Amino acid sequence: MSDHDQAPPAEDAARTEHPQEEAPAPQGPSALEAEELEDRWRRALADLDNLRKRYARDRPRELEAERARATAAWLPVVDNLELALAHADADPETIVRGVQAVRDQALDVLRSLGYPRHDETGVPFDPVLHEVVSVVEDPDAAPGTVVQVLRPGYGDPDRQLRPAAVAVSRKQE
Amino acid sequence: MSDHDQAPPAEDAARTEHPQEEAPAPQGPSALEAEELEDRWRRALADLDNLRKRYARDRPRELEAERARATAAWLPVVDNLELALAHADADPETIVRGVQAVRDQALDVLRSLGYPRHDETGVPFDPVLHEVVSVVEDPDAAPGTVVQVLRPGYGDPDRQLRPAAVAVSRKQE
Incomplete structure (x- = not known):
């Protein structure tokens, strides 16, 4: 709001060359x-x-x-990924546990940046949250239900990073 | 530049209530x-x-x-991390190779976002790129040389995400 304090433009400068006194x-x-x-x-x-x-x-x-x-929020994830690899000579179970921890950390980062993970099944298909990659027969599921998540989605309905890729049960004809 | 096309402010509206004709x-x-x-x-x-x-x-x-x-640039990294974990019952060598590939992918993402990795040793200490965490005696290195990188840095000198944490050789007194 202090724009008036700034230097006058060239036009003003030119105009003051002819002061009122003259x-x-x-x-x-x-x-x-x-x-x-x-x-x-x-x-x-x-x-x-x-x-x-x-x-x-x-x-x-x-x-x-x-x-x-x-x-910058991802740097700890990368650091820990390297830490897990630095112990690559440990027993496989230790490696897997280390990488699982890194995965959990990555999901925390996504959540902290405003993009929580979505991989719920049994919910009604929602074109905003889901991208249908296959339609399957499933007598146990109501028509149009998400029965499998092939790739999780991230974000909220109003701030979607990626919809979940899902299989849905066939709708009744 | 089309601000003049927008609706007139309240003052203008009030003023037109007294048209020139009156x-x-x-x-x-x-x-x-x-x-x-x-x-x-x-x-x-x-x-x-x-x-x-x-x-x-x-x-x-x-x-x-x-x-x-x-x-969004990190989602493929997270996907592949999960893919590596999905094969956690594979032999340890396969797991490690999978996680190494994810790590390389993460470094590619950092580079693509404008923050290349820096972990060079044997270079002169640079206060912009390096954060000294220890000073060591190293008769083989010129004084003030980076002899070990304890944590890599990311970014360029003019766009630093994190300086590298390094050990440098002691300067001559």
Whole structure:
């Protein structure tokens, strides 16, 4: 809101080269008002220009910062993946447990970034949350029910990162 | 640039309630000019207001889109991590190879997001790229050389996600 404090635009600078003192011709209230209004108008234009420039300058920085923030959240996952591999000479059970912990950590990261995992079965098919990859006969399931999740989905209905790839039971004809 | 096409602000709307036709008092060129200038001024203010509102509205959306883009890049890594775990009953060598492939994929993702890995040894210590966690005696290394990387760094000097945690050779007194 402090745009008025910024340097005046080039037009203003040019105009002040002809100060009022050099033109002492009689001026009515209207002329004075016009001068004041022109000043305000030019100042508003300068503010508009400054605002556009400021946003154009700040936008890439803000996007970069957001990308860095989201990416930095994954570094512990990568670190632990490497830690699990550093113990690759341990018994297989230890390796698998280590990698499972990394997987859980990755899901925590996704949740913390705003994209919780969705892999529920037995729920009604929802075109926002699910992508149907196969339709199956399933006498035990109500028609149009998610009976298998082939690839989990991430995100909420209003902020979807990826829908779950699912198999649904055939609808009744 | 089409801000002028938008609806006039409240002030303009109020002013048009007193159209010029109802006030046919004689007006000099200055008064007309003043009216035109006031109109321009108010329009510039309205543009300024609209621009502020537009950016305030767009900014969260753009940041959200950037976060989603950066996060979506990690989904294949998570998928493959789960695939490696799904074959947890395979021989240990297969598991390790699978997890190594996931690790390589994670490093590719970091690189594609603009944060390449840095774990070079034998390079001079650089306070921008390195964080010293220990200083060691190393007769084979020139003083102030990175002799060990304890945790890799990610990013470029001008876009650092995390500096590498390193051990450096002691400087000569």
